[in-house]
Amino acid sequence: MPVFTAFGWAGEETAIKYALSQLELFAQELHRGLPRSIQEKFPYHGLSNENQSVYLAASETVGEDVYISFFARPMSLELQLTITNEAVLNKIYRQAEKEPVLCHRLLTEPGPEWSLRVQQMQIDEDSGETTHYQDLFKDSVAALDEATSVAVMSKAAYLNADDRWLVPFYFSRRFDSERVAAMGMAITQVMGEQVALLMPIVDFLTGKTARKKSKPKGRARTAVETAVEIDETEPDSAEMFSYVAELKPLHLRQGFVNLTPKHWPFFQINSRTETRQVTVYYEGIYDKDCSVWRLLPNDRARLVLSPPLHEWLEENFAAQDQIQVTARKLDDDEIQITLRPVGEAAE
Numbered sequence: 001m002p003v004f005t006a007f008g009w010a011g012e013e014t015a016i017k018y019a020l021s022q023l024e025l026f027a028q029e030l031h032r033g034l035p036r037s038i039q040e041k042f043p044y045h046g047l048s049n050e051n052q053s054v055y056l057a058a059s060e061t062v063g064e065d066v067y068i069s070f071f072a073r074p075m076s077l078e079l080q081l082t083i084t085n086e087a088v089l090n091k092i093y094r095q096a097e098k099e100p101v102l103c104h105r106l107l108t109e110p111g112p113e114w115s116l117r118v119q120q121m122q123i124d125e126d127s128g129e130t131t132h133y134q135d136l137f138k139d140s141v142a143a144l145d146e147a148t149s150v151a152v153m154s155k156a157a158y159l160n161a162d163d164r165w166l167v168p169f170y171f172s173r174r175f176d177s178e179r180v181a182a183m184g185m186a187i188t189q190v191m192g193e194q195v196a197l198l199m200p201i202v203d204f205l206t207g208k209t210a211r212k213k214s215k216p217k218g219r220a221r222t223a224v225e226t227a228v229e230i231d232e233t234e235p236d237s238a239e240m241f242s243y244v245a246e247l248k249p250l251h252l253r254q255g256f257v258n259l260t261p262k263h264w265p266f267f268q269i270n271s272r273t274e275t276r277q278v279t280v281y282y283e284g285i286y287d288k289d290c291s292v293w294r295l296l297p298n299d300r301a302r303l304v305l306s307p308p309l310h311e312w313l314e315e316n317f318a319a320q321d322q323i324q325v326t327a328r329k330l331d332d333d334e335i336q337i338t339l340r341p342v343g344e345a346a347e
Contacts, residue, residue, distance in 0.1 A: 020047060023072050027054035029188045038199060042068065056195070066202055068195060077180045079191065080172040081198050086160065089167055092205035093157035102330050104149040106201045107171070109286050112142035117170040118156050123163065130166055142284055146338070171201065240328040241266060244342055249319045255310030257325060259301035266327060267292045267301060267335065280309060282339045290337070303337065316341070
């Protein structure tokens with residue numbers, strides 16, 4: 001790379017200056033190539049000499065709102081979504097507490113290459129300076145199960161509302177520097193795709209995109225509420241149900257899980273609905289190739305699994321084993337079903 005050549009004849013200071021100038025050009029090209037919707041969310045971009053990084057920012061004063069940084073290091077290029085403003089953090093942690101399942105889904109769906117850090121900082125009462133106290137979570141999102149996500153976000157919301165603490169939020173991924181160098185000018189397109197991948201998280205946490213809920217009319221909503229087994233701890237009974245199914249040899253061979261006739265109204269769009277696409281979450285994986293079928297003559301609901309999920313079922317369960325099925329309605333009328341063996345930690 002050119003920067004390493006610069007080290008040889010001009011010294012470290014000149015090399016770093018040159019590298020930062022190249023990084024600034026990268027930020028300009030990246031911002032120029034982003035879709036208009038993302039440019040509007042992050043209208044500012046530039047170079048931070050202090051942090052030796054470039055950024056895309058929602059506010060002209062970078063730390064006052066959400067921003068995305070790129071750090072060029074000898075071994076990697078790091079992309080980091082950062083929120084450090086106390087008021088914004090209060091907002092995002094309240095949102096995470098309000099919809100914990102959707103929050104977990106959005107944070108883990110990008111894949112195990114991404115890492116989350118929720119840091120607890122102590123604020124000095126006299127000087128206002130902050131010092132690191134501990135990390136509530138610092139790991140790959142592969143280690144962030146639903147129960148951990150709920151606990152971390154709940155504690156972060158509690159602490160950040162206290163004047164003695166600040167709880168910054170970081171979501172990041174590192175890319176090998178040799179692979180980045182080999183991309184050449186294509187790096188801006190690749191990083192643009194990664195930035196776009198972060199937008200559902202940004203929109204959810206900042207509340208800039210309102211959640212769309214299905215609005216059954218008249219007796220249709222009543223039918224769902226009375227037909228589905230309800231977890232009384234849920235605030236909106238029409239939005240979820242939990243059911244324990246017993247697996248039979250045929251279920252394992254064919255790759256499906258039977259529910260009951262009273263569960264079908266939860267999936268039904270109208271009286272002509274025969275199947276409904278669903279997303280199934282299991283062991284940290286989201287599978288969008290599953291569906292729920294309506295079986296005649298009694299309208300039994302059947303969860304039909306994709307081939308990879310069928311294989312997982314056969315490898316992890318035997319006849320007469322029980323499996324917990326938890327279904328929830330998310331954005332845009334999407335339904336997410338979580339599968340886990342009975343006896344695992346509750347969500």
